[in-house]
Amino acid sequence: MKARRDKSPRPAALPVTAQLATLRAWIVFAEKVYAQAGLALGQVATTAHDEALYLLLRTLDWPLDSDPAVLDQPLAPAQRIALRKVLHQRVVDRTPAAYLTREAFLGDHAFYVDERVIIPRSYFLEIIPLLAAHLPAGVEVTRAVDVCTGSGCLAILLAHQFPRAKVDAIDLSPDALAVAAINVKGHRLGRRITLHGSDVFAQVPKVTYDLILSNPPYEPSAVCDDLPEEFKQEPRLALDGGADGLDIIRRLLVQARERLAPHGLVVLEVGALQKAMNREFKTLKLQWLPTIDGSHCICLIHADRLLRWKP
Numbered sequence: 001m002k003a004r005r006d007k008s009p010r011p012a013a014l015p016v017t018a019q020l021a022t023l024r025a026w027i028v029f030a031e032k033v034y035a036q037a038g039l040a041l042g043q044v045a046t047t048a049h050d051e052a053l054y055l056l057l058r059t060l061d062w063p064l065d066s067d068p069a070v071l072d073q074p075l076a077p078a079q080r081i082a083l084r085k086v087l088h089q090r091v092v093d094r095t096p097a098a099y100l101t102r103e104a105f106l107g108d109h110a111f112y113v114d115e116r117v118i119i120p121r122s123y124f125l126e127i128i129p130l131l132a133a134h135l136p137a138g139v140e141v142t143r144a145v146d147v148c149t150g151s152g153c154l155a156i157l158l159a160h161q162f163p164r165a166k167v168d169a170i171d172l173s174p175d176a177l178a179v180a181a182i183n184v185k186g187h188r189l190g191r192r193i194t195l196h197g198s199d200v201f202a203q204v205p206k207v208t209y210d211l212i213l214s215n216p217p218y219e220p221s222a223v224c225d226d227l228p229e230e231f232k233q234e235p236r237l238a239l240d241g242g243a244d245g246l247d248i249i250r251r252l253l254v255q256a257r258e259r260l261a262p263h264g265l266v267v268l269e270v271g272a273l274q275k276a277m278n279r280e281f282k283t284l285k286l287q288w289l290p291t292i293d294g295s296h297c298i299c300l301i302h303a304d305r306l307l308r309w310k311p
């Protein structure tokens with residue numbers, strides 16, 4: 001989740017589009033208006049071209065892997081009206097593309113999303129497949145928990161990765177849990193994933209987990225105040241980690257000591273808080289896991305360290 005100050009001008013309307021006869025022309029146009037309006041990217045794609053291509057294909061209800069020849073196919077008047085409407089919502093209203101299409105992807109996994117949840121974009125997509133290598137040989141994950149589950153996306157990735165695991169998914173927000181329930185059902189994981197409405201672990205029955213995973217709210221409050229409009233449309237509860245970003249993380253680590261198996265792991269995604277985390281939790285000697293883009297924003301803590309830790 002990349003935060004930056006919002007300084008972009010807000011256009012009152014889209015320029016005229018009467019001449020735009022093909023999807024190719026609409027994409028060129030979209031890239032131009034994205035740049036002029038200074039739209040923030042990073043929720044759905046990292047370039048204006050990729051996001052616009054996705055949004056416009058979805059609006060036309062054409063497959064995302066359509067033959068490139070469709071780009072030059074003449075569009076019907078109703079299709080052009082639909083494209084103009086969706087671009088107005090994205091550019092003028094600054095609505096995130098995923099809230100317009102009602103879907104988001106982590107790798108090949110699709111999730112239902114709407115304004116009740118943050119749009120999934122977690123680095124855990126690349127880290128979850130590597131977690132088993134950090135457990136002692138022969139240990140199989142049979143109990144896992146996703147604290148701060150939002151849309152349920154990471155609980156679902158955990159259930160796919162560890163097919164014998166029962167997974168608990170916790171969130172304080174009833175709205176987020178309603179969306180998570182849609183996704184758990186959509187992925188046919190109702191028998192293996194249990195949703196809990198809880199403030200961190202407070203309302204969750206005591207169970208011992210092999211794996212405690214969380215992508216909690218970790219942005220310092222002042223950063224949230226300054227986010228671009230698209231990110232402000234996501235629930236503040238999903239982003240705001242208090243004055244220094246560490247509010248939920250502190251509580252989670254203290255409570256995790258009573259719930260982690262002696263061979264278990266805690267893994268936390270913390271955005272730009274590496275330095276603050278290393279300072280605050282010095283004695284835990286956090287292990288930062290490499291990510292492909294070099295952000296290294298996920299840390300791992302083995303149970304032996306956590307269980308000896310004196311906060």
Ligand SMILES: C[S@@+](CC[C@H](N)C(=O)[O-])C[C@H]1O[C@@H](n2cnc3c(N)ncnc32)[C@H](O)[C@@H]1O
Pocket residue numbers: 117118119120121122147148149150151152153154170171172173176198199200215216217218237238239248
């Ligand atoms: C950064 S979002 C992560 C959502 C999801 N795991 C993902 O990666 O897309 C953090 C989530 O934590 C939830 N949350 C905030 N405070 C919480 C608390 N005290 N206890 C449990 N969940 C909380 C929010 O409602 C939000 O859904």
